Amino acid sequence: MSFLFATPLFWTTLTIAAFALGQVLYRRSHNHPLLQPMLVGMVILVAVIELSGSSYQSYMAGGDYLNQMLAPVVVMLAVPMYAFVHAMRKEWLRIVVAVSLGSAVTIFVAGGLTYWLLGDEVVAKTALTKSITTPIAVAVAEQLGGIPALAAAFVMVSGLLGAFLIPSLLKVTKLNAPQSMGVALGVCAHAIGTARALEEGQQQAAYAAMAMTLTGVLHAIVLPLLF
Amino acid sequence: MTVLGLLLLLVFLLLGLVLQQLLHMPLPASILGMLLLLFFLLLRGKTPESLNQISRTLSPLLPLFIIPVSVGIVTQKTLLQEHGLLLFGIMALSLIPGALLCAWIMKGGKAEL
Numbered sequence: 147m148s149f150l151f152a153t154p155l156f157w158t159t160l161t162i163a164a165f166a167l168g169q170v171l172y173r174r175s176h177n178h179p180l181l182q183p184m185l186v187g188m189v190i191l192v193a194v195i196e197l198s199g200s201s202y203q204s205y206m207a208g209g210d211y212l213n214q215m216l217a218p219v220v221v222m223l224a225v226p227m228y229a230f231v232h233a234m235r236k237e238w239l240r241i242v243v244a245v246s247l248g249s250a251v252t253i254f255v256a257g258g259l260t261y262w263l264l265g266d267e268v269v270a271k272t273a274l275t276k277s278i279t280t281p282i283a284v285a286v287a288e289q290l291g292g293i294p295a296l297a298a299a300f301v302m303v304s305g306l307l308g309a310f311l312i313p314s315l316l317k318v319t320k321l322n323a324p325q326s327m328g329v330a331l332g333v334c335a336h337a338i339g340t341a342r343a344l345e346e347g348q349q350q351a352a353y354a355a356m357a358m359t360l361t362g363v364l365h366a367i368v369l370p371l372l373f
Numbered sequence: 374m375t376v377l378g379l380l381l382l383l384v385f386l387l388l389g390l391v392l393q394q395l396l397h398m399p400l401p402a403s404i405l406g407m408l409l410l411l412f413f414l415l416l417r418g419k420t421p422e423s424l425n426q427i428s429r430t431l432s433p434l435l436p437l438f439i440i441p442v443s444v445g446i447v448t449q450k451t452l453l454q455e456h457g458l459l460l461f462g463i464m465a466l467s468l469i470p471g472a473l474l475c476a477w478i479m480k481g482g483k484a485e486l
Contacts, residue, residue: 163439209444
């Protein structure tokens with residue numbers, strides 16, 4: 147059977163199967179954040195690669211077919227972005243300031259601490275991408291000379307932690323107005339935060355989606371120019 | 374006409390790549406393509422139906438397309454064994470000042486969405 151692990155089509159099929167299983171588990175668990183299809187899919191594939199003694203290269207021979215779709219999908223993000231340009235016309239200055247300053251603080255704390263404690267420039271650069279939504283973060287990490295896979299991991303961990311911590315943090319500090327909750331979740335916890343914001347309300351979710359989109363674009367433009 | 378939408382995405386991606394190569398821009402080609410498409414939509418004033426269709430088709434599959442690159446974490450075992458917990462702590466800690474600052478700046482405004 148070991149010939150299967152050398153067949154690119156096997157890995158493509160397994161990736162889609164693991165994702166499909168993840169979707170079922172996610173729905174059955176009423177959207178538990180730890181059972182997101184992407185996370186479940188990743189864990190299953192990592193397990194199969196490790197247990198079969200395969201390499202990432204032999205996985206990617208098949209995984210790359212799906213990976214190639216990432217770039218056109220990033221281009222597609224212009225569609226929801228365009229919808230937000232209309233929605234934010236009244237409060238745009240406040241939103242832009244909150245997103246710019248808030249996201250700058252969170253990534254420079256992360257990048258700075260990583261550089262200071264680990265002394266590894268590549269890992270620190272990668273940590274700077276943590277507030278960008280995954281498809282864009284991966285492209286930016288590559289551009290910065292960081293590690294795309296690590297960027298995906300940082301983004302996911304930030305999203306999960308943010309969705310878990312931020313609502314309580316803002317309730318304790320009485321900063322939990324709908325627009326505050328939404329923007330904080332969107333900036334610090336991107337897509338996972340936006341899903342969490344939807345549990346707080348529609349308004350929170352709209353602000354979160356907008357803040358996530360704006361953060362992604364802003365960081366994608368500014369980070370490669372700075373680093 | 375989902376295929377027209379797909380064609381539009383690929384054309385803008387290629388335009389992004391051309392722009393990147395010609396002007397030696399440091400931004401990823403996909404980001405440039407996205408910005409070009411955004412400008413196109415702003416000039417046009419509305420989203421073509423073909424783009425809405427491809428967006429509805431592909432958006433639910435987005436996490437699937439991210440799996441291959443995230444599986445690359447298997448190449449980072451040494452880093453995670455040595456510093457995984459520390460990095461996790463840094464990720465948690467760095468959220469707090471950012472979230473508080475965002476929330477504080479937004480507090481003064483009215484919720485309008």
